[in-house]
Amino acid sequence: MTEIFANLIFGLSIAITPTNIALCLIGALAGTLVGVLPGIGPLATIAMLLPVTFGLPPVGALIMLAGVFYGAMYGGSTTAILVNIPGEAASVVTTLDGFQMAQQGRAGPALAIAAIGSFFAGCVATVLIALLAGPLTQFAFFFGQAEYFALMTLGLVLAIVLANGPVSKSTLMVLAGIVLSMVSADVDTGQSRMTFGKFELSDGFGFIIVAMGVFGVAEIIKNLLKPSARELIAEKVTNLMPTRRDLADAAPAIARGTILGSLLGILPGGGAILSSFASYTLEKKLSKTPERFGKGAIEGVAGPESANNAASQTSFIPLLTLGIPANAVMALMIGAMTLHGITPGPQVATKQPDLFWGLIASMWVGNLMLLVINLPLIGIWVRLLRVPYRLLYPMILMFCCIGVYSLNTSTFEIMLALAFGLFGYWLYKHDFEAAPLLLGFILGPMMEESLRKAMSLARGDVLEILMRPLTGTLLALAAILLVAAILPTVRKQRETVFVE
Amino acid sequence: MDSDNSKRLGMIGNPRDFLGGLGFLLLALFVLWATRDLPGQRGFQLGAGSVPRLFAMLLALNAVIVMALSVFGRGPSLDYALKPTIAVAALIAIGLATNHFAGPELAVVALIAASFAALRTLTALNIRGQVFIALAVLAFAAFIKSLGLFITVFALVAVSSAATKEYRPVESLIWALGLAVFSVLMFTLLLNQPISAIPPALLGR
Amino acid sequence: MKRIFAWVSAITLAAVLLAPAASHAQLLQQPIKIVFPFAAGGGGDALARLLAEELRTALNRNVVVENKTGAGGQAGTLEVVNSAPNGDTLLLTPIAPVVLHQNIYKNLRYDPIKDLKPVALISDFEFAIAVGPAVPAKTLEELIAWMKANPTKASYGTPGAGALPHFFGVLFSKAVGVDMVHIGYRGSALALVDLISGQIPIVVTTTTDLLQNHKEGKIRILATSDSKRSPLVPEVPTFQERGYKIVGTAWYGVFAPAKTPDEVVNRYSKILSDAVKTEAMKEKLLKLGLYARGSTPEELGKLQKEHADLWKPAIEASGFKPEN
Known part of the structure; x- marks a missing residue:
């Protein structure tokens, strides 16, 4: 125990040399700025900055890249809160209450609580990594393909429950999202499904394209229909920092989000994404006033933001203990590490302790840096909202278009984003919520893949799949949640029918 | 609606x-x-x-x-009214026809001209926002490959600015110029994205 | 109002100050574009960016990397095929889009042999087969005996359907006469998690991806796929040594549009080949799990044709058939 803390302090002593602090600051700043731009996420940022780090010493390079990673993650949330555009999967949920808070003039507290929650989650997760990386890895091993299938199913049910409209319509959205995600080349046989000979579609509609369309473009069209509404925001900005009451409301949500995120983040492929909306659903279920969710509840920002930061931190665990990256960003970090002569894995801790502990400490420093950078930036962001909407929306549209184009330099994809924008506007006209659609869109393919792998591995023995204890439990939980969500509405529906 | x-x-x-x-x-x-x-x-x-x-x-x-x-x-x-549908259909017809004969860049230019000419009608039909936003994105898609980032962003901002009833032509042109300069500095210079700032045909080697 | 314009000018000024490295050349000069037909991140992308750096210093011109994804690399390859053959556009690609696709996609919109001109072989790498705790086998023979005894458990994971490890698995499956079920993951990492936890018995992927966990004894590499033993695990035999006539390596090569002038191609070929042969570069590539090679255009062309013939039967036997 004391040894671990001695190690952490040793790591800190490496992380806080002036050069490394400066690198961390540059990384976090660049990450924040690029993360704020819709469409350019941490992956693209790290890929772009990788060549820059070639000339740096390994520890410094990693510290800088870690800074970019956290900065971009947080920058994405800023965009979600300010203009209702989720830059990556994890911030879809943040749009629900974060953007509502911004519309009520409480963008400052929303941004601040996201930063504070992320920082707290980051601190806890750093200590967790230092203390328990080994045993926590075992947790990931309980999850085979069948368990992933069950987990994703549970995730889809959570997506239904977290929505704020009637259950029948939110299930419809989740299902529509899954169906849209099926446009792609089949992962097992390579057969094209619904691509109609367009090979631009063979990897499916990109998440960024759907998000930019359904959230970005549709949101602009929607706002233009009610012109004066947006102008009011600027007048109403009350305070930049959260009040005591806000903090009291958010604190338990942050704690729960951190625990949830720390655990789910360890699961490679999808765990970190699930954590944010698992946390949202949990907060909504535990809340005494669930009706506030979707209308600017601070817990709805605090929980998911903490969860997603904790998860992005603990997703380093499989990397550090097994050399296995949990997601694409981690894969890129491995690339960065190997280029600097570090082979990730448990032996790093013993062979290159300065690196191992330096990196872990740098995560903490990176999170601190984020807080230091972002709290003062809040004022600037909020001021951005004071820009008259007639100037703001062309700028948002510009960033959306360039963001989509820079992914793949494809004009077809810009047209697709436009199509999704019009689709999103149609959804709004018919009072459908876009967030569950996007969640179904993200989880659908993961669920299909794990289902098919599980079926192949069990050679079609469905009973064998269902009898696995963890799979059974998760599926049962999903069923219970779904029934619990449907029953009250059925009852209500019957009542209204009787009244008439 | x-x-x-x-x-x-x-x-x-x-x-x-x-x-x-x-x-x-x-x-x-x-x-x-x-x-x-x-x-x-x-x-x-x-x-x-x-x-x-x-x-x-x-x-x-x-x-x-x-x-x-x-x-x-x-x-x-x-209600799904008939008149806006006809207006949109007319615009699509213009676009497709010019695209067929003159290519996407001119098609978008024709559409922009037609929409600005019909500004009043579009406002009355309550589809001004939808039409100009869609048009701005189309302009981006049509221009970016052949005309480069500067002209494209200028067009995108200038066209999309007309989507609101609070449209101020002069202000929007200044703003378009500012954002065009900004995007070139940000994306072509700073981020070194594979997007040319000026029409690629004019680039030296 | 005024405040906004003040902000924009401030940001603009900042951008100008932050971009001292960028010269006016970046604005007014056509950059050389290296198209990498897969997403950013991962070894191939890092390789593209390393090569861009080399070309930049050698030619004193701006070089950009463009990730153009889609249809297993078809989209990016097609973009290079259709771009001006003036040496401003290059393709850095793994083996699939230029060697396998003509046998996989019936309606492929380019002919990798006719529409592209080879520039230089950059690096190659081999595959290996590894078992996890679900299989007690310590040698290739023991594994084959186990598969024959448990034919319903003989599934193997790879980093993805339609990639070389998948087809190599098909070759192996045919060679030993056991009907192995293929499970395609999204990347080696996810396959490795299932391998280490015993959810899947066997994984076929690049030696580098297996190396770390092999050294720690969590998994066992039983054979490697090149004709020579792998320098990474010299103690492990090759399939050939054990009497199975299956050999396979994959590589990264640089290609240009077919009509690119020979003198340009030869110049680039020399720059790139010389660059990867330096010790510093060799070391960087080895860390990415790649053996630095370098070649003349002719050598790459020959390799491309040979490998196309080599994989054809495996692809046909794999059942991987995107178009009916």
């Missing part, structure tokens, strides 16, 4: 949900049709078509439920 004067769709209480459900029912049926040739389960392995068809069926079922519930529900009415 929603109006509270309760114009009902026959005896349906909530036409908004009804038509929404109908839209997704059609989507589900389309997916079932589009995946008809994909193989289903073979032995113990699920095929490429199994999961899409399963979810398309669930989607259809759910859409029917939403439609059924909407009959008894209460909700604002919603």
